Amino acid sequence: SGVITLDPGYKNSGSCKSEITFLDGELGILRYRGYSIEELADKGHFLEVSYLLIFGELPSTKELEQFETDIRKYTLVNEEMKNIIDGFPKTAHPMGVLSALTSALTAFNPKSVNVDNEKEMYEAVCKTMGKFLVIATWTYRKSMGFPLNYYDNTKGYVENFMRLMFALPTGPYTPDPVIISAIDKLFILHADHEQNCSTSTVRMVGSSHAGLFASISAGVSALWGPLHGGANQAVLEMLEEIHTSGADTETYLAKAKDKNDPFRLMGFGHRVYKNFDPRAKIIKKAADEVLATLGVEDPILEIAKKLEKAALEDEYFKARNLYPNVDFYSGIIYRALGIPTDMFTVMFAIGRLPGWIAQWKEMRENKEPIGRPRQIYTGHPLRDFKSSDKR
Numbered sequence: 001s002g003v004i005t006l007d008p009g010y011k012n013s014g015s016c017k018s019e020i021t022f023l024d025g026e027l028g029i030l031r032y033r034g035y036s037i038e039e040l041a042d043k044g045h046f047l048e049v050s051y052l053l054i055f056g057e058l059p060s061t062k063e064l065e066q067f068e069t070d071i072r073k074y075t076l077v078n079e080e081m082k083n084i085i086d087g088f089p090k091t092a093h094p095m096g097v098l099s100a101l102t103s104a105l106t107a108f109n110p111k112s113v114n115v116d117n118e119k120e121m122y123e124a125v126c127k128t129m130g131k132f133l134v135i136a137t138w139t140y141r142k143s144m145g146f147p148l149n150y151y152d153n154t155k156g157y158v159e160n161f162m163r164l165m166f167a168l169p170t171g172p173y174t175p176d177p178v179i180i181s182a183i184d185k186l187f188i189l190h191a192d193h194e195q196n197c198s199t200s201t202v203r204m205v206g207s208s209h210a211g212l213f214a215s216i217s218a219g220v221s222a223l224w225g226p227l228h229g230g231a232n233q234a235v236l237e238m239l240e241e242i243h244t245s246g247a248d249t250e251t252y253l254a255k256a257k258d259k260n261d262p263f264r265l266m267g268f269g270h271r272v273y274k275n276f277d278p279r280a281k282i283i284k285k286a287a288d289e290v291l292a293t294l295g296v297e298d299p300i301l302e303i304a305k306k307l308e309k310a311a312l313e314d315e316y317f318k319a320r321n322l323y324p325n326v327d328f329y330s331g332i333i334y335r336a337l338g339i340p341t342d343m344f345t346v347m348f349a350i351g352r353l354p355g356w357i358a359q360w361k362e363m364r365e366n367k368e369p370i371g372r373p374r375q376i377y378t379g380h381p382l383r384d385f386k387s388s389d390k391r
């Protein structure tokens with residue numbers, strides 16, 4: 001009833017009240033539960049930041065240990081899930097496989113659909129944190145034809161990510177601590193971003209009281225698109241293309257500005273940030289540091305810097321407040337760390353997981369109504385049905 005306000009893409013509509021993430025697009029401010037992203041990325045660890053997002057406060061040493069222990073309880077994935085993985089072609093995109101496997105978790109954990117009390121909520125949270133990490137890495141193992149790895153209970157969460165991804169049966173594997181800490185930082189930077197497309201999807205699906213796995217699976221699908229998380233893969237492919245073709249960055253800028261060309265400068269622009277994306281600032285600095293520490297010289301980084309500079313000086317980009325976003329430099333670090341390009345968006349998903357969980361939990365705890373936007377109908381008025389011989 002009443003007047004319906006049309007707002008395509010929800011550019012000006014608030015969908016909920018939230019205590020989780022504060023974002024000021026004009027000033028380039030991002031805070032999780034009141035803590036600045038700069039400080040969290042500098043001093044925090046991914047699991048404690050996850051705890052902060054999900055439960056509202058930074059954990060004490062004891063609380064953090066308990067959280068890690070409880071996550072570990074759920075890092076075994078049902079063996080039958082492997083049959084599902086085997087059914088995919090090796091060439092399948094890991095994001096598609098991840099979405100399907102996350103949804104399949106519902107079949108093996110039917111109880112996790114109901115969260116009627118705090119205990120069940122806590123269990124659902126730990127289960128998702130545990131199992132999602134393992135299946136996310138399995139999508140890569142599958143694509144490589146490598147045997148699947150298991151979580152090592154004596155190691156930390158992010159170190160386990162590396163082991164699950166890269167350890168081979170042929171010998172011992174000790175991931176470089178520099179790489180572990182870089183990945184930890186990247187996960188923190190991706191951990192939440194208020195009502196973005198995938199998070200809104202998770203809340204929307206969850207608002208029908210679909211379970212956490214089903215909601216997260218939908219979030220993975222939303223994240224996959226190149227306008228959202230899929231941009232990190234698209235950025236690197238674009239930079240590689242510039243490198244191999246030897247094209248001028250100007251050619252790409254011209255393409256991005258051409259309204260008859262669907263091409264957009266990947267990793268540029270943001271719905272909310274109109275001055276700069278604070279995550280991009282941190283990642284750009286981290287890219288320099290990580291490459292220097294690992295002794296990696298990547299011509300792609302130079303191309304990215306050149307492209308960024310040219311875009312920032314360009315009238316079209318200036319007039320539209322288009323700045324590099326989180327996805328612009330993250331792929332360069334991932335590449336230096338040995339993460340394959342088609343796993344970049346999966347990295348984003350692992351990082352975003354605590355944010356999705358926190359938002360889903362908040363939505364359930366606030367007893368939000370089912371998400372159900374309205375529309376303005378622009379189709380035919382009433383007309384009569386004619387049998388097919390008269391059409």
Ligand code: CMC
Nearest residue numbers: 226227228229231256264265266267268269270271320325
């Ligand atoms: N290259 C060229 N033109 C652009 C770009 C770009 N990357 N981004 C926006 N524009 C133009 C757009 O054509 C429009 O121009 P005009 O006013 O002349 O029609 C104007 O800038 C405003 O763009 P919009 O599409 O109305 O803005 P939006 O808020 O709907 O879209 C966006 C935001 C992030 C989807 C968009 O900037 C984009 O497609 N960027 C490239 C993809 C990308 O890097 N995505 C990652 C986003 S950040 C992390 C994440 O969410 O995963």
